[in-house]
Amino acid sequence: xxxxxxxxxxxxxxxxxxxxxxxxxxxxxxxxxxxxxxxxxxxxxxxxxxxxxxxxxxxxxxxxxxxxxxxxxxxxxxxxxxxxxxxxxxxxxxxxxxxxxxxxxxxxxxxxxxxxxxxxxxxxxxxxxxxxxxxxxxxxxxxxxxxxxxxxxxxxxxxxxxxxxxxxxxxxxxxxxxxxxxxxxxxxxxxxxxxxxxxxxxxxxxxxxxxxxxxxxxxxxxxxxxxxxxxxxxxxxxxxxxxxxxxxxxxxxxxxxxxxxxxxxxxxxxxxxxxxxxxxxxxxxxxxxxxxxxxxxxxxxxxxxxxxxxxxxxxxxxxxxxxxxxxxxxxxxxxxxxxxxxxxxxxxxxxxxxxxxxxxxxxxxxxxxxxxxxxxxxxxxxxxxxxxxxxxxxxxxxxxxxxxxxxxxxxxxxxxxxxxxxxxxxxxxxxxxxxxxxxxxxxxxxxxxxxxxxxxxxxxxxxxxxxxxxxxxxxxxxxxxxxxxxxxxxxxxxxxxxxxxxxxxx
Amino acid sequence: xxxxxxxxxxxxxxxxxxxxxxxxxxxxxxxxxxxxxxxxxxxxxxxxxxxxxxxxxxxxxxxxxxxxxxxxxxxxxxxxxxxxxxxxxxxxxxxxxxxxxxxxxxxxxxxxxxxxxxxxxxxxxxxxxxxxxxxxxxxxxxxxxxxxxxxxxxxxxxxxxxxxxxxxxxxxxxxxxxxxxxxxxxxxxxxxxxxxxxxxxxxxxxxxxxxxxxxxxxxxxxxxxxxxxxxxxxxxxxxxxxxxxxxxxxxxxxxxxxxxxxxxxxxxxxxxxxxxxxxxxxxxxxxxxxxxxxxxxxxxxxxxxxxxxxxxxxxxxxxxxxxxxxxxxxxxxxxxxxxxxxxxxxxxxxxxxxxxxxxxxxxxxxxxxxxxxxxxx
Numbered sequence: 050x051x052x053x054x055x056x057x058x059x060x061x062x063x064x065x066x067x068x069x070x071x072x073x074x075x076x077x078x079x080x081x082x083x084x085x086x087x088x089x090x091x092x093x094x095x096x097x098x099x100x101x102x103x104x105x106x107x108x109x110x111x112x113x114x115x116x117x118x119x120x121x122x123x124x125x126x127x128x129x130x131x132x133x134x135x136x137x138x139x140x141x142x143x144x145x146x147x148x149x150x151x152x153x154x155x156x157x158x159x160x161x162x163x164x165x166x167x168x169x170x171x172x173x174x175x176x177x178x179x180x181x182x183x184x185x186x187x188x189x190x191x192x193x194x195x196x197x198x199x200x201x202x203x204x205x206x207x208x209x210x211x212x213x214x215x216x217x218x219x220x221x222x223x224x225x226x227x228x229x230x231x232x233x234x235x236x237x238x239x240x241x242x243x244x245x246x247x248x249x250x251x252x253x254x255x256x257x258x259x260x261x262x263x264x265x266x267x268x269x270x271x272x273x274x275x276x277x278x279x280x281x282x283x284x285x286x287x288x289x290x291x292x293x294x295x296x297x298x299x300x301x302x303x304x305x306x307x308x309x310x311x312x313x314x315x316x317x318x319x320x321x322x323x324x325x326x327x328x329x330x331x332x333x334x335x336x337x338x339x340x341x342x343x344x345x346x347x348x349x350x351x352x353x354x355x356x357x358x359x360x361x362x363x364x365x366x367x368x369x370x371x372x373x374x375x376x377x378x379x380x381x382x383x384x385x386x387x388x389x390x391x392x393x394x395x396x397x398x399x400x401x402x403x404x405x406x407x408x409x410x411x412x413x414x415x416x417x418x419x420x421x422x423x424x425x426x427x428x429x430x431x432x433x434x435x436x437x438x439x440x441x442x443x444x445x446x447x448x449x450x451x452x453x454x455x456x457x458x459x460x461x462x463x464x465x466x467x468x469x470x471x472x473x474x475x476x477x478x479x480x481x482x483x484x485x486x487x488x489x490x491x492x493x494x495x496x497x498x499x500x501x502x503x504x505x506x507x508x509x510x511x512x513x514x515x516x517x518x519x520x521x522x523x524x525x526x527x528x529x530x531x532x533x534x535x536x537x538x539x540x541x542x543x544x545x546x547x548x549x550x551x552x553x554x555x
Numbered sequence: 556x557x558x559x560x561x562x563x564x565x566x567x568x569x570x571x572x573x574x575x576x577x578x579x580x581x582x583x584x585x586x587x588x589x590x591x592x593x594x595x596x597x598x599x600x601x602x603x604x605x606x607x608x609x610x611x612x613x614x615x616x617x618x619x620x621x622x623x624x625x626x627x628x629x630x631x632x633x634x635x636x637x638x639x640x641x642x643x644x645x646x647x648x649x650x651x652x653x654x655x656x657x658x659x660x661x662x663x664x665x666x667x668x669x670x671x672x673x674x675x676x677x678x679x680x681x682x683x684x685x686x687x688x689x690x691x692x693x694x695x696x697x698x699x700x701x702x703x704x705x706x707x708x709x710x711x712x713x714x715x716x717x718x719x720x721x722x723x724x725x726x727x728x729x730x731x732x733x734x735x736x737x738x739x740x741x742x743x744x745x746x747x748x749x750x751x752x753x754x755x756x757x758x759x760x761x762x763x764x765x766x767x768x769x770x771x772x773x774x775x776x777x778x779x780x781x782x783x784x785x786x787x788x789x790x791x792x793x794x795x796x797x798x799x800x801x802x803x804x805x806x807x808x809x810x811x812x813x814x815x816x817x818x819x820x821x822x823x824x825x826x827x828x829x830x831x832x833x834x835x836x837x838x839x840x841x842x843x844x845x846x847x848x849x850x851x852x853x854x855x856x857x858x859x860x861x862x863x864x865x866x867x868x869x870x871x872x873x874x875x876x877x878x879x880x881x882x883x884x885x886x887x888x889x890x891x892x893x894x895x896x897x898x899x900x901x902x903x904x905x906x907x908x909x910x911x912x913x914x915x916x917x918x919x920x921x922x923x924x925x926x927x928x929x930x931x932x
Contacts, residue, residue, distance in 0.1 A: 250704060435692045494678075
């Protein structure tokens with residue numbers, strides 16, 4: 050009997066035989082059954098939610114991953130595929146079911162410089178891929194703020210974005226092909242590594258499916274040539290409204306910046322107080338970080354045009370980074386802003402919503418009113434160029450009264466974004482956190498169409514159960530008795546658990 | 556015409572189990588595909604702008620809106636939809652998306668799947684479904700927009716779409732370079748441009764017969780389009796001039812090129828690894844088959860073979876003899892064929908279990924364009 054099987058035997062709720070069989074596939078040291086060890090896997094990047102998995106198994110290769118999924122299928126066990134656990138929608142939470150962690154599958158399988166594509170295992174870290182291809186003058190464009198930790202597999206699940214998606218597009222624009230394992234254990238190729246195929250865009254359907262359609266064991270991505278020139282400017286404003294109007298003016302001018310990021314006064318000050326201080330003016334009420342890239346001549350002209358728009362729009366100063374070191378420093382403040390907010394309070398809600406870009410000034414003013422109404426501090430740091438807001442609230446989940454106010458403020462902010470014709474998530478996904486809003490933006494037949502699509506990939510709905518689409522929206526699922534499944538069968542998540550951004554005190 | 560009318564039409568067909576052919580403006584129709592339908596649902600009257608806020612660079616239109624109408628409306632605001640599928644500009648946006656038709660601009664601005672932000676469609680049960688949204692970035696729910704793009708109307712009838720627009724560039728210029736030299740010279744020029752920092756909007760290699768049809772002379776030509784601010788375009792033209800001798804031409808050439816396929820009875824797209832296409836493109840261009848026009852997009856890795864514009868000079872079954880050998884690294888997609896040729900190539904592109912499952916879920920009575928993708932069910 051292996052060590053992990055012995056451990057499993059001491060855990061009353063998991064059948065020891067199953068842990069033993071996982072151990073036979075991946076080795077005993079890569080199966081966790083002890084509650085204390087599983088604590089690490091009880092949350093993702095949203096600290097407000099915790100769910101304790103039943104067991105965690107970490108395949109180290111394609112063959113092991115397939116065997117693990119096949120065993121899960123044979124036993125009809127529900128499971129949650131997981132990358133680095135940096136997600137911000139509760140999508141990787143496993144409530145008393147199996148976690149299939151893919152972080153050990155971190156090989157870059159092939160790199161085709163000439164055709165600008167790479168094939169990687171799902172556990173490859175985003176930034177590692179970028180470092181690997183950089184010497185060849187290439188980059189992998191999607192750059193979520195968690196790039197130093199998040200995995201390509203996780204990026205696929207969430208259709209991840211990042212600042213540079215403004216010009217280069219989100220993950221789905223950069224995925225050419227995948228080998229996936231359906232929850233049934235069947236292995237399927239989606240998309241095409243070589244030429245474009247016809248037929249249904251199953252690759253497009255899979256990207257952003259948040260782990261509900263199975264898991265990818267290899268992924269072929271498109272690489273982008275590094276731009277000849279990159280210039281970054283920082284414009285600071287004495288009012289949020291001015292910066293918002295300048296954002297709209299830059300977009301309307303027709304210039305497509307590589308990135309156009311917005312940070313408000315509270316964010317500037319918390320960043321400047323932290324080890325990530327980037328030299329943002331502390332007394333400003335907003336800064337815009339604008340990056341332009343491409344051929345030197347074009348960038349120089351656009352840079353000057355953006356500078357003029359900023360000055361005309363009331364910018365106090367416009368500073369252009371002189372070299373790469375200065376550029377990186379300006380970016381560090383932006384990319385680490387969420388981390389810096391840890392200084393304010395023990396818990397942080399990172400919100401994600403999208404609005405039409407012309408509504409930015411109005412929505413920022415609404416968010417300000419809501420924050421005053423509930424006496425909470427909202428830090429706005431977001432991808433202004435594509436209207437993707439991240440209003441964040443730092444708070445203490447140990448204070449029930451404060452939690453309640455935070456929850457109400459966030460609900461009102463989301464409501465305002467929906468009313469403005471926006472979306473409930475631009476890049477973080479629906480997961481568990483946003484499920485309660487799905488019925489606000491999609492009709493019953495639309496949600497049912499999503500359920501039907503999922504049912505094709507996962508008829509037993511065992512892969513990441515209870516996420517993305519509220520179960521009561523799925524006509525046929527209501528009829529299937531949950532008793533068909535083993536422990537942790539998908540049940541309608543009670544509204545309390547699935548409540549959007551509800552800060553639950555631990 | 557409204558979504559309600561599409562719903563009623565589908566409900567009637569469901570009740571009587573009548574197969575339905577879905578048509579936009581019927582400029583491309585079913586590309587000769589073997590649709591088995593007794594009734595046609597035309598979206599020609601379901602056209603017009605639903606909402607357009609130029610500052611958001613997004614446009615929502617009814618599916619029957621023609622590409623030329625979209626061009627007209629957006630041009631008034633100094634914007635455009637950089638989607639230039641081959642065929643007629645009178646084609647509808649709904650059909651363009653349903654067939655995932657893309658043209659020379661797609662290697663810079665993306666395929667139709669990348670320009671579609673959200674849509675409304677009516678499925679085979681007569682239910683109105685929406686996917687995506689009206690904002691430029693959105694991951695709420697599973698990606699029904701991409702699923703519908705290229706599904707040839709077999710999963711639902713697209714009734715409304717929201718598209719991503721761009722501002723018209725300050726400068727937009729097109730040049731040709733005559734490829735008179737031997738294959739090696741052509742190959743190295745194309746390689747040089749492809750590996751240079753140039754970022755053209757479009758870049759195509761035309762066979763001699765294609766050039767001739769466009770009035771560009773008998774030799775193969777390289778056609779290249781630069782857009783952006785004045786400084787960027789000027790710098791790129793200068794850089795190109797250091798590699799070869801470009802001649803500026805009227806941008807109407809692009810419209811003419813797209814139009815070549817409208818009259819054709821056979822259009823075949825071969826796609827593969829871009830570098831492989833670079834390697835063989837000189838050879839492909841040199842090997843000019845009379846009556847058959849070819850052009851290569853070396854960045855996208857696509858070769859298009861077009862025949863039948865002049866059917867009296869072409870034997871009836873020449874359209875299947877296109878000297879295309881599929882291999883592991885290439886895909887051959889038949890976009891348009893004579894109706895009698897389809898059975899010979901059996902275009903069953905949705906016969907895998909996942910595609911079949913989706914088809915059964917969205918069109919359980921198999922009434923939407925049955926047969927257009929081969930035998931799905």
